[in-house]
Amino acid sequence: MVKPSDTVIVLGDFNLAGVSWDLIDGILVPNSSRDLFNQFLNDLSDLSLYQINSVSNNLGKCLDLVFVDDVSNVTIAPSYALITPVDSHHPPLELSLINSRNSCCFISKKSRAERYSFKTADYNKLRLEISKITWPQYDGNAEDSALHFSNSLRHIFSKIIPLVKEANVTSNAQWFTGELKRLKNQKSKAFKLFKKSGLSSHYSAYSILRHKYNVLNKKCYNNYINRVRLNIVSNPKSFYAFVNTKRKTNGYPSTLKLNDLVSSDENIIADMFAGFFESNYSASSTSSQLNSNLSSYPFFLPSFDCIRIPSITAADVLIHLNCLKISYIAGPDAIPTRYVEAKKKAQLENEVISKK
Known part of the structure; x- marks a missing residue:
C-alpha cells in the first residue's frame, strides 16, 4: 500500500x-x-x-x-x-x-527496529511478576480476560525483557559462498571506479570480474538447487525457504488499512483482522431464530440448544504447551516458545522439589 x-x-x-x-x-x-x-x-x-x-x-x-x-x-x-x-x-x-520528505529510504543503525531479547531475560523475575497479575471480575467475559492478560504481559515485558536492535538483513542469496561474496565486492568496487574515471582500462577490469562473478554465481546456484532437490525429504525446510525467496510478496501486508485506520504494527494489524471478522457476526441472533432458519434444511441437524462450549482445564492447556517446539516463531503477541520452554522447566523443578 x-x-x-x-x-x-x-x-x-x-x-x-x-x-x-x-x-x-x-x-x-x-x-x-x-x-x-x-x-x-x-x-x-x-x-x-x-x-x-x-x-x-x-x-x-x-x-x-x-x-x-x-x-x-x-x-x-x-x-x-x-x-x-x-x-x-x-x-x-x-x-x-531527492529525499526531502520525513521518511528515510535506507536502514541505518539508529533507525533499526528494536525487539525483545528473550534469550537474555531474567526468567525468575519474569515468573515472579506474572504471578502478581491481578484478575478483575469480568463476569465470564473471555475476551476481556484475554485482553487484560495480554496487556499485563506487555507491561511486564517492557519492564524486564531487554531490548536489542534488529540485525541488518543481508542481501546475499542462500547459495552464496565466500568466494562468490568476494567476487561480488570486487565487481562493485571496479564498477564504481569505472563510473568515476570513465577509463576503458577500468571498464575492462570490471568486465573481467563481472564475467567471473556470473560464471561462479550460476555454478553455485545450480549446486544449491541440486542439494535442495536431493534433501527435499530429509530437510523440507530448505526447500520451502527457497520457494519463499521466489515469492514477490510476503504472506501478509506490511501495512493494513481498515476504514480510516492505517497501521504497520503487527499487534494492531492482528486486532484489525479480529475486529473485521467480529463485525461480520451478529450477537443479537437467538437460538429460536437460528433453529427457525434451519427448519427448512433437508437433512437432520441437532438443535442449536445442544451446542455447548467445551470446558478447557489448565491441564489441557499445559498438554498443548508441551507440544510446542522451540523452533516455532513468535506470533503477533511477541511471546516466543523459548519463554514457554522456561515455564515448563520451572514447573518440572517445582514438582521435583515438592516430591522431596
Missing part, C-alpha cells in the same frame, strides 16, 4: 512516437492528434501523475517516459556514465530521488 510519505514513479518505454511534449509554466504538457494517446495520458493526469522526462532521442522523439506524483522530488537528466553502446532511439537517463 502507498503511504503518504511514498513517492510514486512509473517509468518505461511507452513508445508514444506521435506525442510531443511542450514545456508550459514548468510542466511538460502532451500534444497529440490521436484520441487513444490523449485518453491514456488524461487518465494518468487524473491520477495526479506528471511526466518529467524531456530528453529526446536523435529523431527528436521522447519514447521513454517518467511519470511521478511529485515533480519537486524527482529529477531526470542524460546519463554519461556508459558501460554499453547507446541505443539511438533510447538515450540513457539518470534518475535522482
